[in-house]
Amino acid sequence: MFDWKWEFAWEILPRLVSATGNTLLAAGAGYAIALVLGLALAIAQRSPYRGLTFVVREFVEFIRSTPLLLQIFFIFYVGPQFGIRLSPWMSGMIAIGLHYSCYLSEVYRGGIESVPKGQWEAAIALNMTTVQKYRRVIIPQAIPSALSGMGNYLVGIFKDTPMLSVIGVAELIHTANAIGSEHYRFLEPFTMVGIIFLAISLPAAGLIRLAEGRVRRKLGLK
Template sequence: MYGFEWDTATPLTYAWSILPIILIGLTVTLKAAAAGFSIALVLGLVFALLRRSRVKAIAWTTSVVVEFLRDTPLLVQLFFLYYVLPDYGLTLPAFLTGAIALGLQYSAYTSEVYRGGIEAVPRGQWEAATALNLSRTDVYRDIVVPQIVPRILPAMGNYLVAMLKETPVLSVITILEMMGLANMIGERTFDYLVPLTMVGVIFLLLTLVCSAGLHWLQRALPKAGIPLQ
C-alpha cells in the first residue's frame, strides 16, 4: 500500500512503520474537513439570510431545505450524491462529493448559529440603521457582522470539531482518510489495535488543538464586538 512496508515485530516498530501511511490519511482528513467547513460557513450564511427574506415563499422554501438537511443522516446524503446523481448525468469526484456532503449537512447547523447571532442584535440598532437610510449591505457589514462574530465563534468551533470527527464516514465512497487507511492496514496485518489507537490519538490531538485555538480566539476578540476602526 502506497509503496510502504511495515514491521509488526513489536507494537512500537509497527506504529513507526505505518506512521507515513497514517499521515497521508491525516492530510486527506484535514483537507476534507477544511473544504467541508468552508462550504458550511458560506452556505449557512446564505441560508440564514434567505430565511430572513421579506418574500415569504423564499423564507419558507429555505426553512424546508434547512430542516431536510439537518434531519436526514449524513450517510444518506453522501450516498445520494455519490450513487444517485450519476444516474441523472452528474458525476463528481469522490473527494469533492465528500466535501459537498459535509458542507451541506453542516450548513444547516451553521445557518441556525448565524440566525441566532443576527437576531441577538438589539432591535434599536436595526431601527437606527433604518433611520440613517443605510443599505442592507452596509447594515450587515458594519453593524451586524462585527457584533455576531464573537457570539457565534464557540458554536462554530464546536461544529468544526464535530465535522472533523465525522470525516471517517467518507471512507464509504472510497476516500482513503485516516480511519479508512487504518482499517486497510488492520485487514492486511490482522492487527487493528495499533493503527486504530494511532488514529484515535491523532483525532484527540486535533480536537485539543482546535479547542485551544478556539479559546484563544474567544479571549482575543472583544466580547462587545469587533471594532470597525
C-alpha cells in the same frame, strides 16, 4: 491477551500522518463551504419573501434531521443516475459542507437575532441598502455571539470526516482500514487513529476557546 507491536506501529505511522493531512484538508474545505453557505441560509431565512423563508426553513430542518452518512451516499450515487459524475472528494465536500451549513445557519441566526433592534432601525434610518445593512452593521455585531458555536462545529466537522471513507476518500479511517486488511492487524491502526483524533480535537477545542476570548476582547466585548 493482546500484542501491541511497536515496529508495526512505527512502520504504519507515516501513512497515517499523510492521511491526517487529508482529514484536515477535508475538514477545512468542508468548513469553508459551510461558513459561506450557512450565512446565505441564515440571511435567506430572514428575507421578507414568505415562500423563500418557508422553503429554506424546511430544508434546514430536513438536512439536520437526516444522517450525514446517508446524504454522502445520496450525493455520490444519485449524480451519475442523471449523468453528473462527481469524484469522491467533490461529493464528500458538497455533502459535509451542506450538512454543516445547516447547523451553522442556526448559529448565525442566533447571532443575528442577538443584534439589538435599534441597530436595524438605525441602518434603515441611514438609508442603507439591504447589502450594506448586513455587511456593515448586522454581521459584524452578530459574529461575536456566534463565535463559540462556530468553533464547536469546526471540531464537529473534523470528527465527522471519517464518514467520507465510505465513498473512498483516503482519510484516516479509510487508510486504517486499508492497512488493517493488508496486514490482518487492526489493533494498531484503529488505536492510533483514535489517539490522533484525540491529539487534534482536544487542543483544537482549547485553542478555539482562546481565540474566541481574544476576538471578543479585540471587539471590546470584555
